[in-house]
Amino acid sequence: MIAGIPLRPAPVPFLCAGLLLGCQICRAALADPPPAARPAPALNPQTVEMGAFFDGARVHLEGVAEAGEQVIVVARGAEQAEDFNRKRRWGPIWISSGRVHVTGGPSVWLLFSSGPVGEILKPHAIRLHRLDRASLTAPVHVAVEEHETSLFRSTYFDLKRSRQLYAEQPGTVQLRPSASGAAYTLDFAWPRTAPPGSYRTEVYFCRNGEVVGLSEAPLKVVKVGLPKTIAELSTGRASLYGILCILAAAAAGFGMDRVVGLMGGKRHAH
Amino acid sequence: MTIFLPVAGISVNLFVLVGAGGVVGFLSGLLGVGGGFLLTPLLIFIGIPPTIAAASDSCQIVAASASGVAAHFRFGNVDYKMGAVLLLGGLTGGRIGVELIHVLRALGNADLLITFTYIVVLGAVGGAMMINCIWVLRGALPEPHRKPVRRVTFLEKLPLQMDFPRCRVRHSFFVPFFLCVLVGMLAAIMGVGGGFLMVPMMVYLLRIPAHVAVGTDLFQILFTCAGVTYMQATTNFNVDIVLALLLAAGSTIGAQIGARVSRYLRGEQLLIILASLALAVVGRMIVGLVTTPEFLLSPIAKGGH
Numbered sequence: 001m002i003a004g005i006p007l008r009p010a011p012v013p014f015l016c017a018g019l020l021l022g023c024q025i026c027r028a029a030l031a032d033p034p035p036a037a038r039p040a041p042a043l044n045p046q047t048v049e050m051g052a053f054f055d056g057a058r059v060h061l062e063g064v065a066e067a068g069e070q071v072i073v074v075a076r077g078a079e080q081a082e083d084f085n086r087k088r089r090w091g092p093i094w095i096s097s098g099r100v101h102v103t104g105g106p107s108v109w110l111l112f113s114s115g116p117v118g119e120i121l122k123p124h125a126i127r128l129h130r131l132d133r134a135s136l137t138a139p140v141h142v143a144v145e146e147h148e149t150s151l152f153r154s155t156y157f158d159l160k161r162s163r164q165l166y167a168e169q170p171g172t173v174q175l176r177p178s179a180s181g182a183a184y185t186l187d188f189a190w191p192r193t194a195p196p197g198s199y200r201t202e203v204y205f206c207r208n209g210e211v212v213g214l215s216e217a218p219l220k221v222v223k224v225g226l227p228k229t230i231a232e233l234s235t236g237r238a239s240l241y242g243i244l245c246i247l248a249a250a251a252a253g254f255g256m257d258r259v260v261g262l263m264g265g266k267r268h269a270h
Numbered sequence: 271m272t273i274f275l276p277v278a279g280i281s282v283n284l285f286v287l288v289g290a291g292g293v294v295g296f297l298s299g300l301l302g303v304g305g306g307f308l309l310t311p312l313l314i315f316i317g318i319p320p321t322i323a324a325a326s327d328s329c330q331i332v333a334a335s336a337s338g339v340a341a342h343f344r345f346g347n348v349d350y351k352m353g354a355v356l357l358l359g360g361l362t363g364g365r366i367g368v369e370l371i372h373v374l375r376a377l378g379n380a381d382l383l384i385t386f387t388y389i390v391v392l393g394a395v396g397g398a399m400m401i402n403c404i405w406v407l408r409g410a411l412p413e414p415h416r417k418p419v420r421r422v423t424f425l426e427k428l429p430l431q432m433d434f435p436r437c438r439v440r441h442s443f444f445v446p447f448f449l450c451v452l453v454g455m456l457a458a459i460m461g462v463g464g465g466f467l468m469v470p471m472m473v474y475l476l477r478i479p480a481h482v483a484v485g486t487d488l489f490q491i492l493f494t495c496a497g498v499t500y501m502q503a504t505t506n507f508n509v510d511i512v513l514a515l516l517l518a519a520g521s522t523i524g525a526q527i528g529a530r531v532s533r534y535l536r537g538e539q540l541l542i543i544l545a546s547l548a549l550a551v552v553g554r555m556i557v558g559l560v561t562t563p564e565f566l567l568s569p570i571a572k573g574g575h
Contacts, residue, residue: 055272055281084567093559095385100567155566162565163317192272192281193317227276227512234277235507242503245329245511246496249518253336256522261344 038215039063041073041203047220048190052227056192063215065205066181070113070120071173072131072204073186075219077107077197084159086144101143102156108194109136109166112186114173122209129204129211133157133168164191196221277510278322284516286316291330291520298331298521299338299528300535301469301484301544308551309517318513320569325508326517328498333518334525335492339485341529347485349436352446352478356468357490359447361497363454370455385559389552391456395470396548402474403538403545437478437486446476465491466548473541480537 041063048057065071081103088097113120117131127135137153144152160166174185184203198220205213223231234241273284294309309330313323342348371384428442453467465487472483503509532540 050274050279050281052274053272054274084569087563087566087568094561094563095559096568102567152566159565159567195279223274223276223279227274230276230511231279234503234509234511238504238507241511242500242509245503245509245514246332246499248511249329249332249499249514250336250492250496252515252518253333253338253522253525254340256333257337257340257526260341260523260526 035205035211035214038203038205038213040215040217041201043201043217043219046218047222049222049224050196050227051225054192054227057190058187059190059219060185060187061201061203061217062183062185063203064178064180064182065175065184066207066213067177068207069182069212070115070206071175071184072111072113072117072120072206073173074112074131074202074204075108075110075188075190075199076202077109077194077199079104080107100152102140102152104140105137105156105160107165107197108191108199109160110188110191111168112172112188113170114175114184116170117168120206120209121211125206125209125211131204136166163193165193167191190221194221196223273512273516275318275322275510275513277508278318278326278513280317280319282316282318282513287513287516288520290316291334291517292524293520294517295334295337295521295524296528296531297524297547298334298465298488299341299525299530300532301465301528301540301547313513314569321506321508322510322513325499325502325506326510326513328495328502329509329511329514330517330521331495332492332499333514334521335488335495337522338488338525338529339492341526342481342485342488345481345485345529345533346436347481348489349434349478349482349486350489351432352434352437353486353489355443355446356450356472356486357493359450360454360468360490360494362447363451363456364494365454366451367455385555387456389555392466392548393552395467396545396552399470399541399545400549403542406538407536407542434478437476437482439477441476446472449475466544469544470541473537480540481532484532484540 041061044060045057048059059075061073081101082105084100084102085096086098086100087094090097111117111131117126121131126132127138130136130139137157140153140156142149142152142156157166169188172186172188175182176185177183198218201217201219203215203217204211205215222228233244271284272281273287274281290309290312294312297308310320310323310327313327314320318326339348425442425445428444430443431440432443433440449471450468453471456467468487468490469480469483472478472487473480476483478486499509535543
């Protein structure tokens with residue numbers, strides 16, 4: 001009793017809320033500090049142009065790290081939703097049975113590093129930044145039975161990798177000493193299967209198993225020239241485009257017949 | 271040499287596309303089949319998204335069948351009157367088939383039914399054609415144990431009898447129409463153009479000479495695929511004109527060669543090739559069914575022709 005006011009025990013919900021708040025504050029205080037922002041890497045080209053004879057592109061990336069740091073580079077696309085046919089065993093045969101909706105996987109994920117990621121970073125740092133197969137696919141939601149989730153996440157990754165949209169290439173980032181620490185360079189092939197869109201290249205600077213610095217640079221992939229004109233026509237004026245397609249195809253067919261007919265006529269004349 | 275496909279959004283080797291079109295065009299000109307059952311899976315294998323592959327394939331079939339029709343027209347192998355009836359029946363059956371698929375999908379596991387329909391129909395048609403043609407070529411075709419007089423009498427009583435001079439047959443409008451409704455339905459369920467079914471049906475049931483059957487079938491395929499191309503372009507925005515024209519460059523040449531080669535082959539020989547192809551596709555499907563797939567997920571193919 002204080003100054004005549006009786007002390008009553010605090011209600012249980014308030015106690016729980018207080019404890020939770022305390023835990024969150026402690027967790028935030030003990031958590032890894034966010035990696036420091038570093039200057040953006042130099043990217044060449046900054047825009048990949050998909051012209052009529054586009055066959056993928058070579059992209060060069062370079063920048064400066066501090067002495068003793070390892071570097072991991074990730075080219076990443078936006079997360080997307082996709083639908084797939086599901087293969088299912090039915091007696092002795094495999095059939096397509098039902099659809100599977102997948103969300104949370106990036107459209108493109110290309111990882112390059114100066115060494116094996118498992119040796120550069122501690123497991124919690126890899127998970128935090130989604131820098132390996134397991135951590136990349138862990139948040140991917142696959143609409144299947146719970147016990148099948150792991151299998152289908154793995155299948156999703158393998159399918160993307162088979163299309164060259166996902167890749168892990170350790171040892172491809174080159175590090176060499178420089179006056180300000182270490183210069184890193186990376187030359188990589190931008191896959192010709194990647195769709196046009198906005199991507200970003202992320203550079204992780206690592207020391208003692210932790211990410212200590214992070215820099216980013218956007219990478220645009222755009223259609224140019226005739227492909228751009230055709231793509232815009234196909235969506236913007238679809239009716240005209242449809243008629244043009246039919247006329248062009250029919251003209252090609254009848255035209256080819258005419259050409260072959262003329263060639264046949266010449267042969268007969270001889 | 272690589273070329274970028276603007277609607278598909280990917281790059282593909284130019285010669286691979288022209289070559290694939292050439293092979294399919296040759297079969298089209300030779301046998302009167304659209305070739306969609308071969309080309310669409312081939313394009314998906316090359317890496318073209320399934321929706322784009324199916325829609326652009328329709329567009330290239332317009333080119334291949336135009337070339338084939340023109341060549342067959344010069345050889346007097348196209349019966350426009352019969353072609354118009356087939357087109358009407360095929361489109362009607364196709365529409366019914368598409369609606370049927372919607373109902374089956376709603377009921378569940380339609381894919382299994384489609385697969386088995388494919389194997390049973392193609393296997394039965396291919397097998398029957400093969401056996402029949404081998405007997406004919408050996409000169410050992412047994413006399414049919416049926417009573418044709420009763421059937422002919424019944425068919426002759428049907429209304430709207432008309433002559434099809436190029437086909438050298440006389441039928442009621444309803445005979446080819448309803449047969450084509452049936453073929454159109456099966457074609458829609460199986461997701462193919464129907465040439466595989468249409469040509470044998472015209473030869474064996476309508477008694478049309480094999481060469482005229484091929485030319486006339488190409489005529490109706492030309493219009494069917496033109497309609498599908500327009501619908502795909504305006505509804506799904508899936509037609510890639512660059513892809514279609516590259517395939518067409520190969521297929522139109524292939525179709526011309528096929529049409530010329532067909533002149534040096536007997537009708538039974540043409541049907542044996544068609545039967546072999548049908549049985550090969552059935553065999554490939556059976557192998558695909560029992561083999562463990564590389565991935566448990568596969569891209570979704572929409573559309574078709």
